[in-house]
Amino acid sequence: MKKIDMVLGLQWGDEGKGKVVDVLTPDYKVIARFQGGPNAGHSLVFDGEGFVLHTVPSGIFREDSINIIGNGVVIDPVILMEEIESIEAKGIDITDKLLISKRAHLILPTHRMLDAASEAAKGKSKIGSTLKGIGPTYMDKTGRNGVRIGDILSGEFRNRYETLREKHRSLLAQYEGFTYDISQYEARWFDAIEKLKRFQFIESEIVVNDFLEKDVPVLAEGAQGSMLDIDFGTYPFVTSSNTMAAGVCTGLGVAPNRVGKVYGIFKAYCTRVGSGPFPTELFDNDGDRLRSIGHEFGATTGRPRRCGWLDMVALKYAVMMNGVSELIMMKADVLNDFDTIKVATGYEIDGKQIDYFPFESNESVTPVYKEFKGWKCDICSVRKYEDFPQELKDYVDFIEKETGCPVKIISVGPDRKEIVIR
Numbered sequence: 001m002k003k004i005d006m007v008l009g010l011q012w013g014d015e016g017k018g019k020v021v022d023v024l025t026p027d028y029k030v031i032a033r034f035q036g037g038p039n040a041g042h043s044l045v046f047d048g049e050g051f052v053l054h055t056v057p058s059g060i061f062r063e064d065s066i067n068i069i070g071n072g073v074v075i076d077p078v079i080l081m082e083e084i085e086s087i088e089a090k091g092i093d094i095t096d097k098l099l100i101s102k103r104a105h106l107i108l109p110t111h112r113m114l115d116a117a118s119e120a121a122k123g124k125s126k127i128g129s130t131l132k133g134i135g136p137t138y139m140d141k142t143g144r145n146g147v148r149i150g151d152i153l154s155g156e157f158r159n160r161y162e163t164l165r166e167k168h169r170s171l172l173a174q175y176e177g178f179t180y181d182i183s184q185y186e187a188r189w190f191d192a193i194e195k196l197k198r199f200q201f202i203e204s205e206i207v208v209n210d211f212l213e214k215d216v217p218v219l220a221e222g223a224q225g226s227m228l229d230i231d232f233g234t235y236p237f238v239t240s241s242n243t244m245a246a247g248v249c250t251g252l253g254v255a256p257n258r259v260g261k262v263y264g265i266f267k268a269y270c271t272r273v274g275s276g277p278f279p280t281e282l283f284d285n286d287g288d289r290l291r292s293i294g295h296e297f298g299a300t301t302g303r304p305r306r307c308g309w310l311d312m313v314a315l316k317y318a319v320m321m322n323g324v325s326e327l328i329m330m331k332a333d334v335l336n337d338f339d340t341i342k343v344a345t346g347y348e349i350d351g352k353q354i355d356y357f358p359f360e361s362n363e364s365v366t367p368v369y370k371e372f373k374g375w376k377c378d379i380c381s382v383r384k385y386e387d388f389p390q391e392l393k394d395y396v397d398f399i400e401k402e403t404g405c406p407v408k409i410i411s412v413g414p415d416r417k418e419i420v421i422r
């Protein structure tokens, strides 16, 4: 019997999960998303073309792959249908390649409004949400009020929808000065619901376990990253789901003893979009260079990403809690031109040095840095580890020593082909 492997972001999201899943898919038959929703933006680049996926798993472009949207995901049918149509515009029919869990919750138009109203009310202390309705939808899930994909086929669907919408309307009325009009979006929403009916709505927990039982390789695709996890991220500046390995078990219905490889993916530096603590954030020229060389602008919202040096304290925290078995380092090429590269190896808080990620990860944290000599050459065309400059190998050695985990893959450009597998 097979175990489920997974690709998880170890930082604040946007590590390059989409690209890695696309690269690994030939080794897997099934790719499954287990949490998050259209707050995610996963970029793939191949044949000179770029593509951004929000809800559909990143295995969708590989021939013969099966792509499952698991029970832990929250779905906006409008966004999902737009995505499906843009994939099919490339001449691929995905009707039989995409399976959707009946247990996945639906993001209602009013969930989006609640997200917007809540953020507006927070003012300066806003989370910086993608405003896709993620938080309010997970609130209704845990509050046991949600409407699910499986409900679409029930005669009670419209009723359930309207009951929840009216509840939302009364909540929205509490936000003074917040005005909204969902009529257009609601019409598109029901239109998308109709169109979704051509896809199979499944008991994904049974299907995934059946695949594993029959030795079919399954890869779980994370969204966001460990530092945005609802429990262990920089709360309250987090997303509303468990983005870590444990989320695969609840988000797909796979038992912990059926977990196989845990691929932990990180950028050779660090980024974050939205508000919240980011100890190694740079406000200088180096930060601007990382942003412009790395094209660090959100794939979902277009917002500029905050940039900084690699944070080993946060990385080790994420490696520990995910049980990472192999590391994947992305965007090494972005550092090509830097004379000096820094890595935070500890934090100083009120004059005391610590080497773990603390509860109080706010502005009072000052990173302690170790410096590395940059490689100062173009590595984009390297395809064999031996051909990397020694400075890059030293950087990788250090990361392996600190985390106790092998770095198995190094990405040197956005394209599917720009990758070094050891």
Ligand code: GDP
Pocket (backbone or CB within 6 Å): 009, 013, 014, 015, 016, 017, 018, 019, 040, 041, 042, 043, 044, 045, 294, 295, 299, 330, 331, 332, 333, 334, 411, 412, 413, 414, 415
């Ligand atoms: P995800 O959310 O984890 O899938 O990551 P995103 O797609 O939001 O952000 C990663 C960005 O980096 C995308 O624009 C990718 O095309 C790009 N990218 C991925 N790997 C590399 C790499 O190795 N080098 C460079 N320069 N860009 C990369």
Ligand code: IMO
Pocket (backbone or CB within 6 Å): 009, 012, 013, 014, 015, 039, 040, 041, 042, 127, 128, 129, 130, 131, 132, 134, 135, 222, 223, 224, 225, 228, 237, 238, 239, 240, 273, 274, 275, 299
């Ligand atoms: P991928 O899968 C980066 C951030 C938002 C915000 C916080 C909460 O592409 O890595 P939400 O919309 O979930 O209520 O936003 O989390 N965020 C992400 N940042 N990558 C993502 O996804 C993100 N999804 C949410 O910017 O700070």
Ligand code: MG
Pocket (backbone or CB within 6 Å): 013, 014, 015, 040, 041, 042, 043, 299, 300
């Ligand atoms: Mg992204």
